[in-house]
Amino acid sequence: MQNKTPLEIRHAIRSGQLNSNTSGLAGGYVQANLAILPADWAAEFLLFCQLNPKPCPLVGVSANPGDIAIAGLAEDMDIRTDVPRYKIFEHGELVREVEDIREQWRDDLVIFALGCSFSFEEALLADGLEIRNVTEAVNVPMYRTNIACKPAGRFSGDMVVSMRPMKPADAIRAIQICSRFPSVHGAPVHFGDPAAIGIRDIGRPDFGDAVSIRPGEVPVFWACGVTPQVAIEQARPPFCITHSPGHMLVTDLLNSKLSVL
Structure with missing residues (x-):
């Protein structure tokens, strides 16, 4: 295909x-x-x-x-x-x-x-950045967070994020690249300590598959399109x-x- x-x-x-x-x-x-x-x-x-x-x-x-x-x-x-x-x-x-x-x-x-996120992954790959879920041929890991969405009527809830591990310099480059794509989640919402956004165990995603995080890498988190499913669960x-x-x-x-x- x-x-x-x-x-x-x-x-x-x-x-x-x-x-x-x-x-x-x-x-x-x-x-x-x-x-x-x-x-x-x-x-x-x-x-x-x-x-x-x-x-x-x-x-x-x-x-x-x-x-x-x-x-x-x-x-x-x-x-x-x-x-x-x-x-x-x-x-x-x-x-x-x-x-x-x-x-x-x-x-x-x-x-x-x-x-x-597949759209910005393509742009990252074109710039020479590794996307671990692509390398390991698995679905991207996704996590529920404590980042609240703005409510609208009966819909509310916390953001779901997707994660890709990167070296800090590559994370900064990823921010620059993804800022060009606001229609497909845009720049990351967080990188570094998962607990800061309410993620207890980075090795156990709520959706998708776990990926390896190598020494010297930090987890980088993007807003994820599974978020509406969480809002639907609550509404x-x-x-x-x-x-x-x-x-x-x-x-x-x-x-x-x-x-x-």
Whole structure:
């Protein structure tokens, strides 16, 4: 799948040929986190994203309830089948994970696509920086923190962060690079002591997989698109669908179009 176009990757997911983590696929293109909510919850969630752009950077919203695509985001898009794995929530509780949501689809649902760290990882790799989760071929480690998001209506909660270990000089370079990409989480929110942001055990991520941290390296933390799932858990909408962490919507947007410089 490494040399496939975004459209070919979506078709492979739709046909069941691909149901794995999408990290490393469709180089140069934006991959998106996903939240799907009933229309009567959509306005509050939209405001939550607008108030918390680092963990919830919007790259697209469906125009009408029931739409299965977001205009301009991806050719021949069908959100019901084009993500490798979905999470289904009822009243804030995870009830199942599935590989397509055709059975769960309703005509009152609104799609939110949010920027993903895979975009800035590509920029870091292009600058010669190592990304440990890529090197070790695992999903990026993600952690719940004590960094509070700004509330909006029924949505609130603490930020989830993703972590990549780096030497201090590389961490500073990463800050410079990622500042150019505010639409995909932007610069890190913290580096150094995990306990300072409420992380008790760096070796036990809440989502994703642990990676090695070598002598002389510090953990570097970015706002993460799993944050909306935490807000959804707390808001407890009667029904919601998200992506499973690491299993993204591969879009036709170029990463280069998101750079502000």
